[in-house]
Amino acid sequence: MTQNLRIICKQRPQGIPKPEDFDLINAPELTLGQAQLRCKIRYISLDPYLRGKLSGRHLSGPIHPGDPMISETVGEITESQDPTFQPGQYIRAFTPWQHEVVINAADAILIDPAIDPLSLQIGALGMPGLTAYAGMIRLAHPGPGKTLLVSAASGPVGSSVGQIGKIQGCHVVGIAGSEEKCNWLKSSLGFDSTINYKTQDLREALARQCPNGIDIYFDNVGGDLLTAAMEHLALNAEVVLCGLMEQYNKDQPSPGPSPGLVIKARATVRGLVVYDHEDLREQFLAQAKLWLKNGQIQFKEDVSQGLESAPQAFARLMAGQNFGKAIVKL
Numbered sequence: 160m161t162q163n164l165r166i167i168c169k170q171r172p173q174g175i176p177k178p179e180d181f182d183l184i185n186a187p188e189l190t191l192g193q194a195q196l197r198c199k200i201r202y203i204s205l206d207p208y209l210r211g212k213l214s215g216r217h218l219s220g221p222i223h224p225g226d227p228m229i230s231e232t233v234g235e236i237t238e239s240q241d242p243t244f245q246p247g248q249y250i251r252a253f254t255p256w257q258h259e260v261v262i263n264a265a266d267a268i269l270i271d272p273a274i275d276p277l278s279l280q281i282g283a284l285g286m287p288g289l290t291a292y293a294g295m296i297r298l299a300h301p302g303p304g305k306t307l308l309v310s311a312a313s314g315p316v317g318s319s320v321g322q323i324g325k326i327q328g329c330h331v332v333g334i335a336g337s338e339e340k341c342n343w344l345k346s347s348l349g350f351d352s353t354i355n356y357k358t359q360d361l362r363e364a365l366a367r368q369c370p371n372g373i374d375i376y377f378d379n380v381g382g383d384l385l386t387a388a389m390e391h392l393a394l395n396a397e398v399v400l401c402g403l404m405e406q407y408n409k410d411q412p413s414p415g416p417s418p419g420l421v422i423k424a425r426a427t428v429r430g431l432v433v434y435d436h437e438d439l440r441e442q443f444l445a446q447a448k449l450w451l452k453n454g455q456i457q458f459k460e461d462v463s464q465g466l467e468s469a470p471q472a473f474a475r476l477m478a479g480q481n482f483g484k485a486i487v488k489l
């Protein structure tokens with residue numbers, strides 16, 4: 160009988176993971192119980208989030224040294240103890256990285272055997288594809304004439320984002336890290352233009368390729384790419400924070416507000432300019448007067464006396480020494 164080998168995490172990677180951080184061992188012997196399936200693993204999905212799990216920082220939980228590496232896989236059922244699954248069918252499930260597994264039937268999802276290759280169901284038609292679709296169709300509002308910028312553009316998420324953008328009529332600019340990737344994006348996928356962030360001046364290229372600003376930035380990287388894209392946002396732009404390739408290999412998060420916190424909280428971040436909301440003034444006044452009258456809101460003023468006190472009062476305000484609305488009474 161051939162060995163059933165398994166890959167485990169041997170030690171927490173420092174920086175970019177190395178083969179030495181993993182080990183190949185014999186998997187424990189498998190026994191097939193009620194409502195379980197025996198499967199031969201045909202494809203294993205490798206995804207950036209696994210790096211976060213290896214650091215113990217991913218929202219789906221950690222992978223510790225000694226643990227098997229687990230991710231989404233495509234398996235072929237060889238034996239079934241569940242009447243809804245038959246040998247020869249293909250499933251996707253989260254399983255250890257090993258040749259053969261036994262899993263609970265309840266954790267397996269049948270996949271379409273007609274899709275060739277089957278691996279598409281853990282790629283462009285799987286989680287990464289869904290990520291792109293959800294971001295573009297539910298969170299952003301792509302449309303004709305809009306400029307869409309996407310980073311890590313040649314990966315399964317980024318390439319799907321760009322192509323959905325083209326289908327929706329956007330002008331699509333992709334950021335990628337090699338000429339080969341950039342050429343593929345333009346010649347095969349129909350991206351309008353690309354930026355090789357490793358060889359080009361990013362900000363100059365963004366100004367040239369997005370002359371009216373970026374309407375949608377789909378961020379897979381964070382760091383300086385995010386900063387540069389933010390510097391070129393068009394009015395009412397939409398930013399979808401999806402991934403943090405720039406951070407995953409670091410021991411400590413980069414300083415400053417982390418997009419990771421926004422992602423984890425599924426938060427919506429909106430820019431506010433009060434002048435855009437003048438139409439609310441009457442409604443606001445009526446409501447706030449009532450709240451004030453009923454004692455539901457209170458106010459505090461920090462009142463300085465006389466015109467000549469204004470510079471000092473302003474200095475106090477900017478030094479954080481005011482307490483309440485800074486006012487000068489003449």
Ligand SMILES: NC(=O)c1ccc[n+]([C@@H]2O[C@H](COP(=O)([O-])OP(=O)(O)OC[C@H]3O[C@@H](n4cnc5c(N)ncnc54)[C@H](OP(=O)(O)O)[C@@H]3O)[C@@H](O)[C@H]2O)c1
Nearest residue numbers: 207208290311314315316317335336379401402403404405
């Ligand atoms: N929010 C979610 O639910 C969700 C779901 C799925 C994926 N994601 C995120 O989406 C992003 C893309 O995922 P994917 O599966 O499509 O991966 P991917 O693009 O195939 O692989 C990562 C790519 O990121 C690029 N990259 C940019 N800066 C990098 C850096 N500092 N270090 C290493 N690589 C860098 C590399 O391409 P270049 O040559 O172009 O640099 C690399 O090929 C990831 O950030 C992932 O975590 C998020």
